[in-house]
Amino acid sequence: MDAVQIDQVRRFNRTVTERVGVLHDNYLGRDRPFGAARLLWEIGERGQDIRALRERLGLDSGYVSRLLRSLESDGLVTVEPQARDRRVRTVRLTDAGRAERAALDGRSDELAVSLLEPLNAAQRGRLVAAMAEVDRLLTAATVTLEVVDPGHTDAEHCLRSYFAELGERFDSGFDPALSLLPDAGELRPPRGLFLVARLHGEPVGCAGLKLPVGAPAEIKRMWVAPHARRLGLGRRFLADLEARAARHGRDVLRLDTNKALAAAIGLYHSCGFQEVAAFNDEPYAHHWFEKRITAPSPG
Template structure:
């Protein structure tokens, strides 16, 4: 039995006010609300952070992944880049797109000068927890007061070479 190749997607930086970014964010919010059985209101779209959008290469008008990096400005993880609102369309899960998006977000955080990436999640989101653990994230103490978070993770993304020590 041969398996078919994974579908192709493109990932690029996007303005969070872009209609496709809003569509992806709305899909993320709807899924989180349904899976956590809560009302989830992120408030107005903010210019904070940098955002990536994955699009179906065969249909670029279809968002299939989304996430951002926002600077942590206070608390024990100050200076880190926080991965926010990471989402992969359920039809694309298991294709490797989630891992690719996470690596792209880590690279973006590094380019922005963040030595570490942090994120939080709810344990109901088992696919996300598994992805973060496979990607080398370690659990850390809570660094924010997100009422929906049950697990906090961190990973160093910038390492210093011998000349930098």
């Protein structure tokens, strides 16, 4: 990888951890140990089950219990057993807790202000834009792709969202029964595969690949959750599936799509797909694309 880039990333890490880190500690950990403040924050306005808190923060159950005791004795939270399952306990903020949380919030704002303060308006604009870009791309880099069974909860969640969205966007609506849907077996080894993208553990996109014997590979059911768009995830799915298809010895990759999906059509063009004549009679398709692919170089 490019040494100049690595160097810049390291310089960035140093500057940011110094500047943001130091202020972070100064502002947020002022009265209360950091762990307790974090917990207070995570409980949120609506309360949380202790197990959910533990999971989200990745903390030991004993540790969380102790932190909660200290918040409780300061009168910031109440802990009560859940009605349906009295083993599980729910934490809620008291009014004092809500006030404390708002104070934390205010300090977060102060921190942000103190970073912008010394700059003039033009510099502020540029800093904020650059931060947004870094934020977006680091988020993109934390998205993971994984091959799962199309029957997996996360896969089904994505597919439901996908069909719902098609129903909204197609002029004609979308009825799965009328479409040439591959049966699940076609997206399951050895006849194909199914990818799910996850961000912080939540499914945020999917894409299927059909690998019919002696025929071009075909992409089906590619979808990216609205809040995960603009992260280059579509492009990443295409690149990943293309590599997999090539590894399975296919030299052509194809797909069909609906005219309502303008962004997707743009993506296919920009990723090197050529529009071709219809290669199936999918009733919801208006465009058919194809791309010649080559085997990945070994290593």
